[in-house]
Amino acid sequence: EIVLTQSPGTLSLSPGERATLSCRASQSVSSSYLAWYQQKPGQAPRLLIYGASSRATGIPDRFSGSGSGTDFTLTISRLEPEDFAVYYCQQYGSAYTFGQGTKLEIK
Amino acid sequence: QVQLQESGPGLVKPSQTLSLTCTVSGGSISSGDYYWSWIRQPPGKGLEWIGYIYYSGSTYYNPSLKSRVTISVDTSKNQFSLKLSSVTAADTAVYYCARGTVTAFDYWGQGTLVTVSS
Numbered sequence: 001e002i003v004l005t006q007s008p009g010t011l012s013l014s015p016g017e018r019a020t021l022s023c024r025a026s027q028s029v030s031s032s033y034l035a036w037y038q039q040k041p042g043q044a045p046r047l048l049i050y051g052a053s054s055r056a057t058g059i060p061d062r063f064s065g066s067g068s069g070t071d072f073t074l075t076i077s078r079l080e081p082e083d084f085a086v087y088y089c090q091q092y093g094s095a096y097t098f099g100q101g102t103k104l105e106i107k
Numbered sequence: 108q109v110q111l112q113e114s115g116p117g118l119v120k121p122s123q124t125l126s127l128t129c130t131v132s133g134g135s136i137s138s139g140d141y142y143w144s145w146i147r148q149p150p151g152k153g154l155e156w157i158g159y160i161y162y163s164g165s166t167y168y169n170p171s172l173k174s175r176v177t178i179s180v181d182t183s184k185n186q187f188s189l190k191l192s193s194v195t196a197a198d199t200a201v202y203y204c205a206r207g208t209v210t211a212f213d214y215w216g217q218g219t220l221v222t223v224s225s
Contacts, residue, residue: 001170035211044203044215045154051210088154092209095169096144096156 002027004089004099012107019076021102023089028069033092036065036074039101040085048087049074081106109134111204111216118222119198125191125221129204130184137162137182142207145178145189147200148218155200159207160187194223 003026013019023034031052037045047056049065052072062077076083084106089099115127129143136143144159158168160178168176177190191198201220205212 033210037212044205044218045212046215047211047213050213056211056213090154090211095167096207098154098156100153 001095002029002091002093002097004091004097006087006089006099006102008102009100010103010105012105013079014107015079015081017079019074019079019083019104021074021076021087021104023067023072023074023099025070025072025091027093029072029091029093031068034065034067034072035090037088037090038083038085039088045088076104079104109206109214111206111214113202113204113216113219115219115221117220118224119194120225121195121223122193125189125194125198125202125223127189127202127204127219127221128186129188129216130186131206132185134206135182136180136185136187140208142209143178143180143187144205144207144212146203146205146212146215147198148203149197149200157189157191157202196223199223 005024007022034052036049039045053065064075086101110132112130119125142159145157160166175192180187201218203218204216206214
């Protein structure tokens with residue numbers, strides 16, 4: 001099983017700042033099979049990025065994804081108030097696994 | 108717009124079988140382009156994929172849950188279902204159904220909380 005480790009666990013930033021979230025895999029992941037989700041309290045996760053760098057339908061361009069192999073990054077270029085949430089990375093290898101999440105909180 | 112809705116008991120006794128159904132609207136399970144998954148999230152914790160089913164009935168389960176999981180599909184009702192046997196308190200979670208490909212899950216149900224307690 002491929003284990004995804006996200007860092008940091010909690011990220012405290014202010015609106016307007018840039019956020020960089022990391023996802024590291026225990027073994028190489030095909031870029032085609034790496035995705036990022038946003039989850040707000042009481043809601044289902046929402047797909048942000050698939051294929052490591054492709055934005056899902058309706059996702060603002062301030063969200064971007066990058067990386068390959070074992071290291072992937074989600075960047076939010078300029079934080080809006082609605083961006084404060086928990087973010088998960090997910091991969092598909094022999095099975096789907098998720099990272100443990102990064103909580104993005106208002107500083 | 109595709110919508111998914113979970114339904115089933117919110118309370119299950121230990122050692123019994125958890126049963127949930129996901130009803131899909133706005134799209135056909137039989138389209139063949141997607142895998143239909145169950146994913147769960149214990150309170151305050153992260154996400155765990157349980158398994159998926161293809162419209163043909165082929166399935167793939169999380170190896171850690173495989174011995175207790177059965178996912179089935181009813182294309183005539185545009186529904187798919189989850190059965191998880193021999194539940195314990197550790198199976199208490201919000202259960203989501205989701206539409207996916209091999210890359211990602213693009214549509215999710217709102218989730219349903221299932222509590223395992225006597």
